[in-house]
Amino acid sequence: MTETPQSPRRSPEPRAARDWVKLLSEYRDPDTTRSWFELAVTIGPFVLLWALAWWSLGVSYWLTLALSSLNAAFLLRLFAIQHDCGHGAFFRNRTLSDWLGRVLGVLTLTPYDVWRRSHSIHHSSAGNLGRRGMGDIHTLTVAEYRDLTPYNRLMYRLYRHPLVLFGLGPGYLFFLQNRLPLGLMETARYWISAMCTNAAILALLGLIFWFGGLMPILLIFLPSTLLAATAGVWLFYVQHQFETTHWEAEEDWQLHDAALHGSSHYVMPAVLQWLSANIGIHHVHHLHSRIPFYRLPRVLRDHADLATGNRMTIRESFQNARLHLWDEDSRRLLSFREARTLIG
Numbered sequence: 001m002t003e004t005p006q007s008p009r010r011s012p013e014p015r016a017a018r019d020w021v022k023l024l025s026e027y028r029d030p031d032t033t034r035s036w037f038e039l040a041v042t043i044g045p046f047v048l049l050w051a052l053a054w055w056s057l058g059v060s061y062w063l064t065l066a067l068s069s070l071n072a073a074f075l076l077r078l079f080a081i082q083h084d085c086g087h088g089a090f091f092r093n094r095t096l097s098d099w100l101g102r103v104l105g106v107l108t109l110t111p112y113d114v115w116r117r118s119h120s121i122h123h124s125s126a127g128n129l130g131r132r133g134m135g136d137i138h139t140l141t142v143a144e145y146r147d148l149t150p151y152n153r154l155m156y157r158l159y160r161h162p163l164v165l166f167g168l169g170p171g172y173l174f175f176l177q178n179r180l181p182l183g184l185m186e187t188a189r190y191w192i193s194a195m196c197t198n199a200a201i202l203a204l205l206g207l208i209f210w211f212g213g214l215m216p217i218l219l220i221f222l223p224s225t226l227l228a229a230t231a232g233v234w235l236f237y238v239q240h241q242f243e244t245t246h247w248e249a250e251e252d253w254q255l256h257d258a259a260l261h262g263s264s265h266y267v268m269p270a271v272l273q274w275l276s277a278n279i280g281i282h283h284v285h286h287l288h289s290r291i292p293f294y295r296l297p298r299v300l301r302d303h304a305d306l307a308t309g310n311r312m313t314i315r316e317s318f319q320n321a322r323l324h325l326w327d328e329d330s331r332r333l334l335s336f337r338e339a340r341t342l343i344g
Contacts, residue, residue: 017287018256020306027288042077049067052067054216072223089292121134174225268314325339
């Protein structure tokens with residue numbers, strides 16, 4: 001098949017996907033000093049920019065918005081650190097990782113234990129057509145879409161529209177959906193995680209309001225959170241939603257094949273790669289999620305096969321937002337227009 005702009009460039013793999021796991025295990029142990037350093041150079045600027053934005057309220061609201069927008073990048077990086085905590089990849093001590101993740105979850109509006117469970121399900125089922133629905137972007141096959149009623153087709157088209165996925169979606173996800181342990185409602189520990197996080201968020205917002213009134217919430221908290229949420233949703237989307245991604249029926253699905261071939265290598269400028277904590281090297285992350293984010297670039301330097309596989313540039317990635325339906329026959333993610341002749 002001729003390569004199209006929205007498809008990551010896939011190189012032939014000399015190793016089977018399963019064989020990579022043992023090879024990559026040598027990169028998995030966290031360096032405690034490095035982890036503390038990465039936390040410091042992220043939380044430090046985050047706090048400083050919050051303080052500067054608060055100070056700027058007395059100077060210019062536009063300056064406040066600019067500073068809070070910049071701070072969204074550091075909030076995104078804090079979420080990436082929380083993500084590594086959830087995988088046990090940030091500190092050797094799992095208890096320390098978990099409690100850091102819970103604290104960061106207050107800043108990212110994400111109940112840590114709920115998210116860790118749903119994200120674990122995502123890793124154990126990504127690319128499995130029989131296990132969709134938890135921690136993923138809802139994706140239908142062409143055949144499934146064909147069988148929908150007109151109303152349900154409309155609902156799916158609305159859900160997949162960029163204005164919903166990347167406009168309304170991030171705010172709904174982080175401000176509303178994360179307030180309840182949806183999908184895990186029957187387990188007490190996830191209710192505790194959600195409610196304790198909610199209480200801590202309310203307490204923090206109460207302190208901000210007590211000392212600064214409404215404007216710090218409206219001009220610092222809300223813009224930085226929404227921008228970070230939008231960037232996070234976009235990154236999650238392009239990690240698995242591309243033309244030549246990997247989906248299989250449950251009886252044919254293999255974990256490591258799905259990890260390697262169904263996850264992209266999102267190539268970004270160095271500053272964006274740093275701010276996103278190398279999450280664009282997602283195919284390696286899915287192959288071995290215990291590798292700390294700061295070791296992922298070394299994996300690519302050491303293994304050229306992984307460095308050249310599933311590459312996707314930012315320019316190419318923008319076209320992925322028009323892909324909506326998985327065609328099991330051609331094994332491609334299609335746009336509604338491309339699938340029209342198949343749907344009838």
